[in-house]
Amino acid sequence: MNARAWFVNATLAALAAFALVPLAWMVSVSFMQPGAASTYPPPVLPAEPTFGNYRQLFAQSGMGGYLLNSLAIACGVTLTSVLFNVLAGYAFAKLRFAGRDRLFRALLAALVIPGQVAMLPLFLMLKQMGLVNTWAGVIVPGMAGVFGIFLVRQYALSLPDELLEAARIDGAGELRIFLEVVLPLLAPIVVTLAMFAFLGSWNDFMWPLIVLADGELHTAPVALASLSREHVQDSELMMAGSVVTIVPVLLLFLALQRHYLAGLTMGSLK
């Protein structure tokens, strides 16, 4: 390697270390004996590795339940939002109806409004509907989204019209065309959309924090935040909590990263 190649790769390695060291340190500390991380000098690897923190996390702090809550909510958001966004995105791209373009422009314009502007009245509305302090209250606002509709529309625009026309001439109804012709062709964007929805819901903090008053119903991030206020000194326990919160989404990303990154560039370059 010449000097320039050496420089490029060394810099990249240093940056990768910058990105990964905090995560590696989290894993390492999560296996340390309670109190071991709070000694001087701070140890890098556990001297006597233990699963004790994980045991305490699940047996005493109820982390298993919080993870299941997160999973249930994320699945609810993913299933509904993928279904609704794909239906709408396809219709905006390929079906004709009065007011279509005006409606789509109105939706796009709504993208500039930050969600927090809606949070306070939404909370009051859900309270009226009896949905505060329920999973449904967390899921409901995430059941459709402008960005998701936009992604599907962009992707669906490239579907050949002849294919749809041929199916129509064969006498197929719009629903059958959607299920049998369109949906298989949209499979890649469906995977992307599902990942965005799942990760977004799993990682969300502010909305579940507001809606879920009852500790039993808390999602993993909300539970982790309140645990970390109670257990400020227990860094080993908190790192175990961070590991079990992050690992599911990190694994999902590693398994399907091609789809995730494709969606990211698609959403920005159009």
Add this chain to the structure above:
Amino acid sequence: MKSQLAAWTFVAPAVTVIGMFFAVPVAAGLALSFTDFDLYALADLANLRFAGLDNYAHVLTLPLFWTSLLNTLYFVVVGVPLSIALSLGCAVLLQSPLARWKPFFRTALFAPVVTTLVAVAVIWRYLYHTRYGLINEWLGAFGIEPVDWLGDPRWAMPAIIFFSVWKGFGANMIIFIAALQAIPDELYEAARIDGASRPQQFLHVTLPMLGPTLFLVSVLTMTGYFQLFAEPYVMTQGGPLESTVSVLYLMYEEGFRWWNLGRASAVAFVLFALMVAVTRALMAIHARREAA
């Protein structure tokens, strides 16, 4: 006619959800900001009064609001350029033909983006620990005295900015990589023939070609940075000495801790107006650049 009906059936669920759970609340939020909605109104709506611009007047004369606004602007003005510069630097390095193990580096650099914000904020709180944190430990190796990162009003916001840059730079990096790939090689060849050095090529070919992407990334990143909330909530609880209270943090406290929902709505709309103004300004700058 039949196809019209089918199309509307396809669109209806999503549009209903967005209308009911976004459009209506946004409008209601604006209305709410002109009322004195508080704990008493929450108990009994008969206590609700129209308050005109009182909430806005109150918010704009509240010292903590101005503190939170300055803190948020500090976070945006320092954090956004840092984040974008790092993203662009990484993208350029990853696009270099000299770079090896590209898929590994790309995944590694992107990994923090998909992690759970609250969980990594907890990690960084310990990394920043004055006595047992790795950051002070490493700085100590260079002879730097321990800093109380999250406990010192001068350092708490820079610490949160550094953490946020770490968490988010990978997302823009991916966008920049796609944009760099779209720049035709001929442009670089022509520049090389004209004797342009690497830095000159970057300044006169890469940057101008990235113009639209740079604009888009700036707007998206800025919008995200204005919504600072979870980081101070988990890492500092707004402290020390209110040095990390952000506008949204203030809205959360007013709305969901003290139940002053009318006043909190006014805070939300002031933030929204500010975001629109800054976006407009960026658009104007961008338009002038494109025209020139």
